[in-house]
Amino acid sequence: MDRVVLDSLEPLIAVLTGMGYTVAGPTVRDGVIRFAEISSAADLPAGWTDEQNAGRYRLRRAAGPEATGSQDRLETGDASAGDGEQVFGYAASPDSAKRYTHPPRTTLFRLRDGVPEEAGREAPPIALLGVRPCDLAALAVQDRVFLGGRYPDPAYRARREALLLIAVDCATPGGTCFCASMGTGPTAVSGFDVALTELTGPHRFVAAAGSPRGAGLLAALPTRPATAADLEAAEEVGRTARTRMGRRVELDGLKERVAEAHDSPIWNETASRCLSCANCTMVCPTCFCTTVEDGADLADGTAARAERWDSCFTLGFSELGGAPVRGSGAARYRQWLTHKFSTWVDQFGGYGCVGCGRCITWCPTGIDITEELERL
Amino acid sequence: MTPTGTSAPRTAPPGVEQPGAHPMLPAPYRVRSRRPDRADTVTLALEPVRGECPPFLPGQFTMLYAPAVGEIPISISGHARGGGYVQTVRAVGAVSRALCRTGAGQIIGVRGPYGTAFDLRAAAGLDVVVAAGGLGLAPLRPVIRELAAHGSRYGRISLIVGTRTPATLLYPRELARWSRDFDVLITVDHPDRAWKGPVGLITGLVDRIVFDPRRTCAFVCGPEVMMRATAAELVRRGVPAGRVALSLERNMKCGVGRCGHCQLGPLFTCLDGPVLTYDRVAALLEVREL
Known part of the structure; x- marks a missing residue:
């Protein structure tokens, strides 16, 4: 389909709302960008950008000083507070689309008269605005986990299909980004319903449909055909973003190099800096591991079983016969990194990393996965 | 990156129920x-x-x-x-x-x-060694019952069992019955006064049974250290590693390859195992804390 130009996101949000979608998009909360329900384009973080580095995330005005952390200022979303008009002028935030397709906690079933009865599968239609290309790639990775094998998960499928994805090309990759070397960004190529490229001067969006649903959506909006100048400006966004990756990973021979490194001294060295806090796995858009929890309601006697995110960094994760198989932090870090870059390929035919850089940014001690790979 | 799944079927209108049983529903x-x-x-x-x-x-x-x-x-x-x-x-x-x-x-x-199964068809016409440690006899019981029921399909059959004490021996009556059909040897770690049989590791029993290593299929289940030692001893005696089947144990929360807990290197123990031949896992089991 030919690309078109949208001058505002307001009609997009209105049409989606009219179609019955809950629209979720980036908002400023608690000093970070987070996905939340929005009702207007004014809810988007206009003029905000971020600085990311190992163990560091700071939100600030694109054309101003760093945010002081004043909650008033951060949460008003007052567009007059900055000069910038860009609403997607920042890199990956701690939230990814995973929160919507593979929620942190889901109820699997409840006991009714002692018999397990599945919890409802109905997924409310959600339109997710501002999904980055790395996160589109991550959804594809998780699709293989939850839908690709012998035991597909119908509840995941329901959530996945109820999600309408409006992607945004990355214009301002962060200091921890390396999607270009993972081949997953910074430009959205597939896996979206609509992809936007944000342009300034004047502020506008080049839009492309990636599905019949997306085409129908664009057809319902006031758009004009993209001119050659619009398309060239959109191309330039991708070209520039590609040169601004803060990190990179050399993929050549990587899978084998990681697989053969189980005796490497770096695991112990890295473990001496690793707190086993599991932050990296919680912000990772591909990490899928879970555990189960049983709870009983003492009031009415019903019991329920829930599935929640788990992490290979916890001791209990590998517990067998009263002791963990991976008792040392070194073994746990090795498991995580080896899974991402080597055994994931054996299991699912692709890497378990999409280069979003979140694990680097949100590591409290600033452990940098790209550095660790280089040292192997 | 393989972008498989980016084209996950998205034709259903939003909010529609999906058919099929949930893999986590008992x-x-x-x-x-x-x-x-x-x-x-x-x-x-x-x-x-x-x-x-x-x-x-x-x-x-x-x-x-x-x-x-x-x-x-x-x-x-x-x-x-x-x-x-x-x-x-x-x-x-x-x-x-x-x-x-x-x-x-x-x-x-x-x-x-x-999970995967002990491949009894692979044992047809061959000598069979079944080695069980402790509760490892439980998953081997259907194997042994098949061997007892159709002994003529196989060569010489031996069952070796290791257990902590005579009192912890599982299925004692069936063991007595099976010993009429083929060689059954039992060793204990800690004998009591009545115990007249072998004492010590199960690997010590491998020397006391008769099999033609080049034409032998082995089924092993027990604690990991027992399986590694038994498999290594059988292979040292000349049994091809691809004909020594082990049943591995790891922490499992799902059984269907989605919780991630049971990984052993590239393997999901629940999907690729629990039964795996020694040639596929020997190197993995050598790595500490994998």
Whole structure:
């Protein structure tokens, strides 16, 4: 389909709302960008950008000083507070689309008269605005986990299909980004319903449909055909973003190099800096591991079983016969990194990393996965 | 990056229910009978409350759910009369203790059977060595019953068993019966006064049974250290590593390859295992804390 130009996101949000979608998009909360329900384009973080580095995330005005952390200022979303008009002028935030397709906690079933009865599968239609290309790639990775094998998960499928994805090309990759070397960004190529490229001067969006649903959506909006100048400006966004990756990973021979490194001294060295806090796995858009929890309601006697995110960094994760198989932090870090870059390929035919850089940014001690790979 | 799945079917209108059973939903099974085996071990016969139970292969396991307590993987030890599973549980944790307490007539949850099986067809015409350590005899029971029922299909059959003490020996009556069909040797770590048999590691029994290594198939189950030692000894004697099958154990929360807990290098123990041949896992088992 030919690309078109949208001058505002307001009609997009209105049409989606009219179609019955809950629209979720980036908002400023608690000093970070987070996905939340929005009702207007004014809810988007206009003029905000971020600085990311190992163990560091700071939100600030694109054309101003760093945010002081004043909650008033951060949460008003007052567009007059900055000069910038860009609403997607920042890199990956701690939230990814995973929160919507593979929620942190889901109820699997409840006991009714002692018999397990599945919890409802109905997924409310959600339109997710501002999904980055790395996160589109991550959804594809998780699709293989939850839908690709012998035991597909119908509840995941329901959530996945109820999600309408409006992607945004990355214009301002962060200091921890390396999607270009993972081949997953910074430009959205597939896996979206609509992809936007944000342009300034004047502020506008080049839009492309990636599905019949997306085409129908664009057809319902006031758009004009993209001119050659619009398309060239959109191309330039991708070209520039590609040169601004803060990190990179050399993929050549990587899978084998990681697989053969189980005796490497770096695991112990890295473990001496690793707190086993599991932050990296919680912000990772591909990490899928879970555990189960049983709870009983003492009031009415019903019991329920829930599935929640788990992490290979916890001791209990590998517990067998009263002791963990991976008792040392070194073994746990090795498991995580080896899974991402080597055994994931054996299991699912692709890497378990999409280069979003979140694990680097949100590591409290600033452990940098790209550095660790280089040292192997 | 393989972008497979980016084109996940997206034709259904949003909010529509998806068909198909949820892989994490247990089916209700009734405990048909409960037989205490040893002080801490109970064998349950389970039958589905509705419909028929899916067939199983020797070596496969189910996820047994003790209502409101939790779920654990338990190997299948046989067919229950009238259709169902026989499963032996040792009370070691909260879930297994609850399962062991479950009485006849009570309802528990069952998912599965899951995992790979001991390949008895591969043993046709060959000598067979079955080596069981402790509770490892439970998943091998269907293998041994097949060997006992169709002994003529195989060469010389030997069963070697290691157990902590004579009192912890599993299925003693069946062992006595099987010893009429083929060589059964039992060793204990700690003998009591009445014990007249071998004492020590199960690897010590490998020298005392007769098999033609080049034409032998082995089925091994027990604690990992016992399986590694037994498999290494069989291979040292000349049994091809690809014909030594082990049944691995790892922490499992799902049984269907989605919880991530049971990974052993590239393998999901629940999907690629639990039964794997030694040639595929020897190197992995050498890596500490993998």
